[in-house]
Amino acid sequence: MKKPEILILGAGYGGLMTAVNLQKKLGVDEAHITIINKHDYHYQSTWLHEGAAGTIHQDQIRIPIKDVITQHKVKFLKDTVIEIRPNEKQVILENNKLTYDYLVIGLGFEPETFGIKGLKEHALFIRSINSVRFIREHIEYCFAAYNNESEKRDELLTIVVGGAGFTGIELLGELANRIPELCREFDIDRRKVRLICVEAAPTALPGFNPALVEYAMNQLERKGIEFKIGTAIKECTETSIIVAKDENVEEIKAATVIWAAGVRGNSIVEKSGFEAMRGRVKVNSDLRAPGYDHVFIIGDCALVINEEIDRPYPPTAQIAIQMAETCADNLVALVRGKDNLKEFVPDIKGTVCSLGHDDAMGVVFGEKQLYGAQASIMKKVIDNRYLWKLGGLSLVLKKGKLNFF
Amino acid sequence: MKKPEILILGAGYGGLMTAVNLQKKLGVDEAHITIINKHDYHYQSTWLHEGAAGTIHQDQIRIPIKDVITQHKVKFLKDTVIEIRPNEKQVILENNKLTYDYLVIGLGFEPETFGIKGLKEHALFIRSINSVRFIREHIEYCFAAYNNESEKRDELLTIVVGGAGFTGIELLGELANRIPELCREFDIDRRKVRLICVEAAPTALPGFNPALVEYAMNQLERKGIEFKIGTAIKECTETSIIVAKDENVEEIKAATVIWAAGVRGNSIVEKSGFEAMRGRVKVNSDLRAPGYDHVFIIGDCALVINEEIDRPYPPTAQIAIQMAETCADNLVALVRGKDNLKEFVPDIKGTVCSLGHDDAMGVVFGEKQLYGAQASIMKKVIDNRYLWKLGGLSLVLKKGKLNFF
The missing domain is CATH 3.50.50.60 (FAD/NAD(P)-binding domain)
Incomplete structure (x- = not known):
């Protein structure tokens, strides 16, 4: 039997964590997995503002993709996505054209300027x-x-x-x-x-x-x-x-x-014929694109409604990482011929906003408010926790924020 | 008796070394010495190209003026020279107007673009x-x-x-x-x-x-x-x-x-009525300006002919530093009422041209040609020797080029 082709577009929080989850959960002979990204590195978009200010160097923000994927399980292809043709199960890259059995779209955000002149x-x-x-x-x-x-x-x-x-x-x-x-x-x-x-x-x-x-x-x-x-x-x-x-x-x-006042989903999503609002597709509860059973959309290109307030969840790293888990589980189920796909249920653990490396504020564990040094430490713990999920202790030591005091 | 006022314009190689020599040779009660400079630091113009390339930091190139002058002997004034009025023994600064008994002009170089468009x-x-x-x-x-x-x-x-x-x-x-x-x-x-x-x-x-x-x-x-x-x-x-x-x-x-193809003397020199070619005044053998017995001109604004080849010596740090010695000696003589001024005789010890921190070539001790590592070490010795003259061992340790290998 031919192994199914899984293509992952984008190595941001959603795409790369999907690849990492899949390489843990699937055996080598269960699927061909390929992740495609414009650069040969992943970057933490929640740290980008620090690179812009110059308070940390870009090399702390980025991680070579090959450092976190298991190369005999996941193939990395450096290329730029131009268009997706979901009806033909095809992806057009700058230098290639690929077909897939299952597709994961994790193409991230773009700035939204709301038509403001100049x-x-x-x-x-x-x-x-x-x-x-x-x-x-x-x-x-x-x-x-x-x-x-x-x-x-x-x-x-x-x-x-x-x-x-x-x-x-x-x-x-x-x-x-x-x-x-x-x-x-x-x-x-x-x-x-x-x-x-x-x-x-x-x-x-x-x-x-x-x-x-x-x-x-x-x-x-x-x-x-x-x-x-x-x-x-x-x-x-x-x-x-x-x-x-x-x-x-x-x-x-x-x-x-x-x-820094607006982002939207990647415009490739709309150009490829998916019904989207500012590049974000209102996905089914199992994270698949409506009408396309072989296409998952996660991260900033996916829109999920928070029923409590009847508004979309903001596109955050936290949600993208959680989506990657559900998405990987659902891909494993499909590859193994099962149809009991999981529903995506966000679990918002809190939000901490940094105010420089030495100050922060936010809410954690539901209702607890944190300020100053305490919040700042919590922020670094959150940042390091992601690195742990992605690449374990060695990645935390290499790229983590270890300047706690 | 009123102490004579000595004004030194510019804290480049010539001006600053004149101040340092004077503070060694003159007693506190022999003269008022003031050095005027646009910035509160001296910089080594022979190292500037390294700052431009980014191979050394600007702070290694510059030295706070107050670190090398003895403040009870030499007063430092941060101001910009606008004009010299040698007939009135006056100097017009951006924020001040000063009179002098003796003047040292060490105003350095400007780029010369030879009228090339753009x-x-x-x-x-x-x-x-x-x-x-x-x-x-x-x-x-x-x-x-x-x-x-x-x-x-x-x-x-x-x-x-x-x-x-x-x-x-x-x-x-x-x-x-x-x-x-x-x-x-x-x-x-x-x-x-x-x-x-x-x-x-x-x-x-x-x-x-x-x-x-x-x-x-x-x-x-x-x-x-x-x-x-x-x-x-x-x-x-x-x-x-x-x-x-x-x-x-x-x-x-x-x-x-x-x-990097041309320099000239400071244009203030011409504007102030001295007869000059591209900002350089052909000084008398005692470094005084022709017709102005109270004005010394040294460094890049001074022109001295090399009789051997009947062409001017190129304006270098080496010559400026040697001029500063003669100039200081002659000022001491004048202050003490003597009239046996010294003649300036350049003593060209050689020229080493660096090709990066690890390579160089040049001529030293008259005729000896040096290449590669040997020349590179010699170049650093020359650079450190100047720091030694200016501020002794502590300055060599602070700003010197100590990466010999």
């Missing part, structure tokens, strides 16, 4: 190792330019973060820690540097308990961050942003604008 | 800590941008060095060592990077023995540097240079163009 052209995005390394270098370049010009352009030292959601706040926490280092490196007076956060919603961190939100904002304001809440970015130009609060329109000169 | 606007210059830190960041920025753009622009990875003189060759040596590190840091294939040296003269390193020139070029070519000798830069644009060899005109796309 953002795509002039803003920077937290998206990949390449993009955050560029942000780090862009900021250093601006700081280096400041003292090298006879006329001092203060906008070189102004950094705007668009969005005070989870990513925006975590990025601000890292930048607040990084700025004093940059000032020393480039001989710049700290008081010349502006770090501005613009958020259109009436509050920072929507969905968080107000006490936690207040804590976060106070801590960041103490470190010199200016918040403009209830203020929308109307346009981004090459040298500034134009913002509006109620009727008041203001132009802020800034050489660095980082957009 | 160079001033688009090329980068090895001129100061600020300018070389910017070069380092500019190159990193281009390398970071390369992988962050969907369309790959190879010119981001092309670096052009204008000039194969001493500075150009030393810079190429450092860049050749740095490029493999940059390729690792930014995930770039080394074969994509081009390092091109354009030199208008018919040979690299004019004035050096042909055997040494050949050694240098072979070593650098082995490390992947392309030489275009006898080729003139006609124009520098935002994205390219236009070069010509005989009748052949070629445009080379390059995001980084570093001009």
